[in-house]
Amino acid sequence: MAECCQNEKFAELQQVIDQLKDSQGSLMQVMQKAQDIFGYLPIEVQNFIADGMGVPVTEVYGVATFYSQFSLEPKGEHTLSICLGTACYVKGAQAVLDRIKSELGITEGKTTADGRFTLLATRCLGCCGLAPVLTIGEEVYGRVVPDDVPGILAKY
Amino acid sequence: MENMITLTIDGVEVTVPEGTTVLEAAVKANIKIPTLCYLKGVNEIGACRMCIVDTGARAFNAACTMPASQGLVVKTNTPAVRAARRVNLELILSNHDRSCLTCVRSKNCELQTVARDLGVDEIRFSGSNGEREPIDDSSVAIIRDPNKCILCRRCVATCYNVQNVGVLGATERGFKTHVEPLFGKGLGEVPCIQCGQCIQACPVGALRERDDTDKVWAAIADPTKHVVVHAAPSIRVGLGEEFDMPMGTRVTGKMAAAMRRLGFDKVFDTNFAADMTIVEEGNEFIERLTKGGKLPMITSCSPGWVKFCETYYPDFIDNLSTCKSPMSMMGAAIKTYYAEKAGIDPKDIVVVAIMPCTAKKFEAQREELSNNGLPNTDIVLTTREFARMIRQSGMDFATLPDESFDSIMGEGSGAGAIFGATGGVMEAALRTVYEKVTGQTLENIDFTAVRGVEGIKEATIKVGDIDVNVAVAHTTGNASKLLDAIRKGEKQYHFIEIMACPGGCVAGGGQPIVPAPIKMKEDPRVKRAAAIYEEDKHLPKRKSHENEELLAMYREYMGEVGGHRAHELLHTHYVKRPKY
Structure with a gap:
């Protein structure tokens, strides 16, 4: 990434911090905005937030790892989320996940080396009738079996 | 009211x-x-x-x-x-590694005590059944065992709230929750200052010092090695607690006896080097004061503080006294002055320093703290490790006779003794600086304004025609407050003492661990400091520049205070260090 864009992003984050710094319990809000700006929360961004908010960076990191919505690594072009909620799980989501992992060669929470896919295991997506369910971006795939996986991935 | x-x-x-x-x-x-x-x-x-x-x-x-x-x-x-x-x-x-028999904190573990007090005789839950997690031994000073951590966050609070360092935090959630540095790094890979206050805070054995006792046993057993030991001022007012003596018991003589019986070839006193530090540092201060050097001058004895300064306040590096710490001065002098006097090849000398401190283990490894290719200090043991050696030897510490330190580096003044308490270095320095500047005898040598456990102490001392403004801070958290005020121009001082640990070295990271319930009733900082001031009162010489053995060293070997040889052996420099 060009340095100019990076500087602009930090400037934008600084504005967010300046706005929210003095309101109590605003760390998470700042972190959410930071993730919107940068796409993820690398150590430089966490340090920047910690300095700006006057908290130890370990606290920022603690929040970032506590909530699954935060990512410590850059997200791929497409985010593949597979539901491991109760309904999907009993309908065989684990086997689908295993197949995805072997097709992409990554584990949950990771991004493929070519930056195309990020794989997330999620809780209920709210469409248990379609179990097991996975989503890629906004697209929903229902009643997936392991052998569907290569075909689905090929579309992206 | x-x-x-x-x-x-x-x-x-x-x-x-x-x-x-x-x-x-x-x-x-x-x-x-x-x-x-x-x-x-x-x-x-x-x-x-x-x-x-x-x-x-x-x-x-x-x-x-x-x-x-x-x-x-x-x-x-x-x-x-x-x-x-x-x-x-x-x-x-249910989720704790219950290997109490082999745990360093056995018999001094708050979890063990509570389990006994509550009468827990079975554990009905199976815990996470997770695999054993790797022990973090990346730091030269502090070992972290996540299997024993009970997630109480006492270390987290100490590291940030007390020390303003904040390298430990709680990560993840549920069974995966850990108290650890960020991004899976080890304590040796983050800007930890090794003060060891996390160890003092830990109720269990999840944080401990790196144990170097085996290295010392090996050196003692090696007939080709001449093993010289010296112990810091705070050891003699803390060690007794490891042997069930009341907090603040003075065990100077028994300590010297124990060292000798463990098999050390020479038993010296770090207080000798504390006096050396005062004459060098006092001289440096007078030079800076009268010749327009960088002020305020800040003490550099505490390795936790020095690393804190290098990492978090690098703009104050030039304010640090160039004097090595007493430990490093001692080692440098042992391997030159003593080696020459005793006719021993310095390569065959092993210098063991008993310190109330975990950060000293880091200090000993600093490359700049060596002379003629030899490190000033070979092995650092904390008070706790030293007590472990005494126990292993089978000695009955309480019944040992009182013995003296060995000449030619065994004399220490009262000024050297009080180094262990916050304000002690300042007081010791003032006793010498006053007499050097005015040429008069200082009648009342007790500078009580700089004593006590208040976080930041200030005083103005009249030295000749100069009003010298001094400040004393203990804990790096208080140091931050003081330095922030100086940065903003709100405060101006000539001379500052900073110690990384609360109360100074007497409550250093390597001292006996006092369980939290006892700390609610008794303050080890106060009790041990009181013992150290008693020590001062009972010594025949109470000013560093009157230490006879020290004067002999300057006369016969070192030359002028602050002179060429002293500079080469007793002074050092510092480096700016990155945070992450």
């Missing part, structure tokens, strides 16, 4: 100032409420649920966070309270 309130705990009426917690009120009423995560003034978060009490509310309350109120009726010992505490404790124990 404080508003007083009266409450009833287990039928006992107790009157306390408003704002007192139920736990503190119970301590006052001599009622023991078990605690684990509570650390007075540092970590009061009600997380471990050991201190829950019945206040008549819908649910039990944590006594450590609940403010006492007028007319409150508290029950600490009902069947329901006991049962609830027990379940909570069993849940904590």
Whole structure:
């Protein structure tokens, strides 16, 4: 990434911090905005937030790892989320996940080396009738079996 | 006048100032409420649920966070309270590595004590059944064992709230929760200052010092090695606690005897080097003061503080005294002056320093703290490791006779002795600087304004025609406050003493660990410091520049104070260090 864009992003984050710094319990809000700006929360961004908010960076990191919505690594072009909620799980989501992992060669929470896919295991997506369910971006795939996986991935 | 309130705990009426917690009120009423995560003034978060009490509310309350109120009726010992505490404790124990027999904290473990006190005789839960996790031994000074961590966060609070460092935090959630540095890094890979206050805070064996006793045993057993030991001022007022003596017992003579019986070839005293530090540092201060050098000059004895300065306040590096710490001065002098006098090849000398400090293990490894290709210090042992060696040897410490240190580096003045307490280095320096500048004898040598455990102390001392403004800070958290004020131009000083640990070295990271429930009643910083000032009073010489053996060293070997050889051997430099 060009340095100019990076500087602009930090400037934008600084504005967010300046706005929210003095309101109590605003760390998470700042972190959410930071993730919107940068796409993820690398150590430089966490340090920047910690300095700006006057908290130890370990606290920022603690929040970032506590909530699954935060990512410590850059997200791929497409985010593949597979539901491991109760309904999907009993309908065989684990086997689908295993197949995805072997097709992409990554584990949950990771991004493929070519930056195309990020794989997330999620809780209920709210469409248990379609179990097991996975989503890629906004697209929903229902009643997936392991052998569907290569075909689905090929579309992206 | 404080508003007083009266409450009833287990039928006992107790009157306390408003704002007192139920736990503190119970301590006052001599009622023991078990605690684990509570650390007075540092970590009061009600997380471990050991201190829950019945206040008549819908649910039990944590006594450590609940403010006492007028007319409150508290029950600490009902069947329901006991049962609830027990379940909570069993849940904590279910996920704890219970290898107590081989644990460094066995017999001084707060978890063990609470389990015994609550009468836990079985653990009905199986825990996460997770695999054993790797031990973090990346740091030269501090070892972290996540298998023993009970997630009380006392270390987290100490590292940030007390020390303003913050390299430890709670990560992830549920069974995956850890207290650790960020991004999976080890303690040796983050800007930790190795002060070891996390070890002092840890109720269990999850944080401990790196044990170097085997290296010392090996050196002693090696007939080709000449093993020289010296012990810092604070060891003699802390070591006794490891052998069940009351806090603040002075064991100087027994300590020297124990060293000799362990098989060390020479038993020297770090206080000798403390005096050396004072004459060098006093001279440096007078030079800076009279010749327009960088002021304020800040002491550099505390390796935790030095690394803190290099990492977090690098703009103050030029303010640091160039003097090596007493430990490193001692080593440098042993391997040159003593080696020459004794006719021993310095390569065959092993210098063992007994320190109240974990950061000294890091200091010993600093490349710049070596001369002629030899490190000034070969091995650093904390007070606790030294006590371990004494126990292993089978000695009965309490019945040892009082012995003296060996000549030619065994004499220490009262000024050297007080180095261990916050304000001690300042006081020692003032005793010398005053006489050097004015040429007059200092009559009242007790500078009480710089004594005591207040976080930041200030004084103005008239030295000749100069009003010298001094400040003393202990804990790097207080150091931050002081340095921030200087940066903003709010404060101006000539001379500052900073020690990384609360109370100074007497409560250093390597000293005997005092369990939190005892700290609620007794302050080791105060008790040990009182012992150190007693030590000072009883010494024949109380000013560093009157130390006869030290004067002999300058006369016969080192030359002028601050001279060429002194500079080469006794002074050093510092480096700016990155944070992450």
